[in-house]
Structures are given as C-alpha cells and as structure tokens.
Amino acid sequence: MPHFLNTQANELINWFTTSIHARTQLAVLLRKLIQSTGHELQKVDFPGNDDAERPGWDGFLETSSSNAWIPDGISGWEFGVTESITKKADGDFEKSVRATNDAERRNITFVFVTPRRWQGKVHWVKKMKGKNLWKDIRAYDASDLEQWMEQSVSSRIWFANETGRPSDGVRTLERCWADWANVTDPYLHSSLFATAIQAWNCEIKSFFEKCDSKPLVITADSMEEALAFLKQVFDIPELEQYQDRVLVFDKTEILPKIAQETTDFIVVAHTREVERELAPYCTMLRSIVVYPRNAARVKSDIVLEPLGTEPFRKALESMGKSRDDIAVLEKASGRSLTVLRRQLSNVPAIGTPEWADDSRIASDMVPLVLAGTWDAQNEADRTLLSLLAEVSSYELLEKRILNLLQLNDSPVWSLGNLRGVISKKDAIFAIKGSVSKADLYRFLEIACSFQN
Numbered sequence: 001m002p003h004f005l006n007t008q009a010n011e012l013i014n015w016f017t018t019s020i021h022a023r024t025q026l027a028v029l030l031r032k033l034i035q036s037t038g039h040e041l042q043k044v045d046f047p048g049n050d051d052a053e054r055p056g057w058d059g060f061l062e063t064s065s066s067n068a069w070i071p072d073g074i075s076g077w078e079f080g081v082t083e084s085i086t087k088k089a090d091g092d093f094e095k096s097v098r099a100t101n102d103a104e105r106r107n108i109t110f111v112f113v114t115p116r117r118w119q120g121k122v123h124w125v126k127k128m129k130g131k132n133l134w135k136d137i138r139a140y141d142a143s144d145l146e147q148w149m150e151q152s153v154s155s156r157i158w159f160a161n162e163t164g165r166p167s168d169g170v171r172t173l174e175r176c177w178a179d180w181a182n183v184t185d186p187y188l189h190s191s192l193f194a195t196a197i198q199a200w201n202c203e204i205k206s207f208f209e210k211c212d213s214k215p216l217v218i219t220a221d222s223m224e225e226a227l228a229f230l231k232q233v234f235d236i237p238e239l240e241q242y243q244d245r246v247l248v249f250d251k252t253e254i255l256p257k258i259a260q261e262t263t264d265f266i267v268v269a270h271t272r273e274v275e276r277e278l279a280p281y282c283t284m285l286r287s288i289v290v291y292p293r294n295a296a297r298v299k300s301d302i303v304l305e306p307l308g309t310e311p312f313r314k315a316l317e318s319m320g321k322s323r324d325d326i327a328v329l330e331k332a333s334g335r336s337l338t339v340l341r342r343q344l345s346n347v348p349a350i351g352t353p354e355w356a357d358d359s360r361i362a363s364d365m366v367p368l369v370l371a372g373t374w375d376a377q378n379e380a381d382r383t384l385l386s387l388l389a390e391v392s393s394y395e396l397l398e399k400r401i402l403n404l405l406q407l408n409d410s411p412v413w414s415l416g417n418l419r420g421v422i423s424k425k426d427a428i429f430a431i432k433g434s435v436s437k438a439d440l441y442r443f444l445e446i447a448c449s450f451q452n
Helices: 009-018 026-037 085-099 121-129 142-149 153-163 173-181 190-209 223-233 255-261 272-281 309-318 323-333 337-344 359-371 379-389 394-405 424-430 437-451
Strands: 041-045 059-063 073-079 108-113 136-140 216-220 246-249 266-269 286-292 373-375 412-415 418-421
Touching: 009 142, 009 153, 026 041, 026 059, 026 073, 026 142, 026 153, 073 085, 085 108, 085 121, 121 136, 136 142, 142 153, 153 173, 153 246, 173 223, 173 246, 190 216, 190 223, 190 309, 190 337, 216 223, 223 286, 223 337, 255 272, 266 272, 272 286, 309 323, 323 337, 323 424, 337 424, 359 379, 359 394, 359 418, 359 424, 359 437, 373 379, 379 394, 379 437, 394 412
Parallel strands: 073 108, 108 136, 216 286, 246 266, 266 286
Antiparallel strands: 041 059, 059 073, 373 418, 412 418
16 A cells, blocks of 8 residues: 655655755654654654754664664764765764764764765665774665655655645644744744643643543634644653654545554544544544534533733733733733734734634624623523524524534633623624624614613
C-alpha cells in the first residue's frame, strides 16, 4: 500500500537546497522523526528556526531504546546542506573531536546528516570508524531520510504543510497554531494560554498515563482556540514527547487510510463526522475530541474559559498593547480568545464569525443581542425575549438558543439559568446586515413599556 503523503528524496533535496528558510528546518524535521518514531527518549535537543545557528552540537539525543535510525544511548548529531558534503562532514567530525574529551567520546555515537544524495557515504563511515574515536559512526543522506519518513506519518504531514503541498485534510499542531495566531496584527502570543496550561496540564498528563480508550474531551469557544491551546500545552517539557505524534483531522476518509499504515499517532477530531469515523479505532488509538464550550450533551474533561482580567492584561502587554487598547479589547471581546482573535484580525473572513454567513442564524441573534443577558427562569425576562423575537412562547426561543450553543464559535453562553451574548459589540457587528429599523423600534417600545 502506498504511504500516505509519500515523500520522495528529490523533494527533500529541492526544498532544503533552494530555500534559505528550509535550511533552519532540517533540525526540526530530524526532531520530528525522532519524536514520532523513537521510544524511551530521555533528551531530544534539536534546535531549529531562530536557534538553528547556536554553537555546539546541531542535535543531541539520549535514549535507552534504539531502532534502525536512532542509536542507543547518547548521540551527537551534525548536519549541513552544502554541496561539498564530505568536506562539511570532515570539518564537523574534527570540530566535534576537539570539543569532546576522549572518555566522553567512547560513549557517544557521531551522526552526520545531509539532505542531499551522498555517493561517498559508506566509504566515509568506514574511514571514520577506523579512527576509533567514537562509540559508533552513522551518516544519513536524502535516501535515508526518505526511508525514515516512511515510518513517520506526522513528519510527512509536517513536510507537506511546510512546502505548501495539499495535505488531504490533516494538519500538525504547528500548522494549527500558525493558522490561529498568524492572522492578527500583532500575532497572538502564546502567553494567552498560560492560565489554561497551568489549570489543565495535569489532566492531559494523566490522560496519557492511563491505559484508557476513552477520548479526552475539550470544550472551547471555538475549535480553532482548542487546537491552539493543544499546541501550547504540548510544548511543556513533560508533554513535548507526544506533540509530534498528534494529527488533527479536518476531513473524513483520511483517518482510516493512516490507521491501516500505523496506529502510532494521536487523533484530534473537531467535527462529529471525524469523531464517528474514529469510533472503530478507539481501542487502538489515543484520541482527543473538541466540542463547543456550551454543548449540553457532552461531559468535558477540559473546559477553556475566557481569561481573567489580570492574565488578559499581561498577555496583551506582551503583544505591545497599551492600557487603553487593553481596556477597549477587554470590553469588546469579553476576554474570550476566540472573539479577541476576530477583533485583532484585519482579514474580513476572520473578523466575521462563520455563523454570521447564515441569514437565519443572524436573524435569530437580533433579539438576543438587543437583550444582552437574561435569566431563562425569570418571567419578565422570558416575556421580554419572546416579544423581541416575536414568538408565542419563550420555549420556542429557548430551542433556538440551544441550537446556537452547539455552533463552533457560538455567540452565546449558558450557565445554569443564565443566558447571554459573549460580546455584544462583536455580535452586533456580525449581524449588522440583519438588524432593521423595525427591530430597533420594537426594542425601544418594549423596553419602555417594561420600565413603565
């Protein structure tokens, strides 16, 4: 069976040797390959991106379990993308010998990696082993990386995301974070999730420690917010080992294909269609499912609430916002991260919630936005809402509200008997095309009659 999103050596060569950005990503690819195919990893240190040029080893690994690609014990890794592969390998070898004393070298495997094809690889390894300076010597080129990636679905999806190839409805957490955070000015800061990480990281650790086929259920204002939270919580050291095994499924028919190839990955399902498709594999796969925060039929393991005032202020200060800016954004967003993202985005499609594209839903929201907050058991509130919505009984309106609560990025909240609109400013902007003069006159007339 062909591997899902199969990656060829030529694709690796073309990307890593023609893009300056890609050169800082070789460490990231190797880290993902190790994290997704290795076990019993004690230390994985492969700095990429902005940290790719730091002194010392390009990568350092310590593990008590080996496989065809990962040496047992301690290994020091060097890599480069230059055409003069042997010259680069010789230079890194000598540099590492000088930097490491003899006693340490006897316990370290030296590994050199190039994303090019290296015809002299076998001869070079044999020559360097003959010097008897390290515990062992290994060398990997583009052909080896292609074969290693066949064992790692997540690395192939990452590569597809990075190179702009169609990834068939499945994403890495890194891609999810970029999709969530990079649509605003300035970019959304990771500290927005500091409170949630502190509150829920133990719950996630416990989930991975238990041998339980039950999915971990996360509820949030939007599925995008929940996925962004997962990226940040998996960045903490205790959970980092799992991050590169996590795959987020956006469409159906993909999960069964990957499950036929391997079950060594963690499923994130944020649609009910994918969740139903997951059901036959629950005993074989770890899984996380995402629901709207007010979904009445779901018992949540983790609930992402709006931020408190102080964490909200600190996070926005980290983004360079002034005290006045923060006050405006706090009022406009209700400290909901989903609404805040819309407030800070200059992209019209992001600035307007998906539900607002449905004229029926937008019309249903008009009386709710005008009311703001109400008590579902208070007779006066029930009467006022019924008159605003032009329905014969509040029960009919309550059914509409329950449907609204099931939406991704729902504009309303529910807590016991209390109901309300998450952000009146955000919602009125979203439904402005559905609000008529008659709606406003009716609201003023009803409000005045209740005051009298």
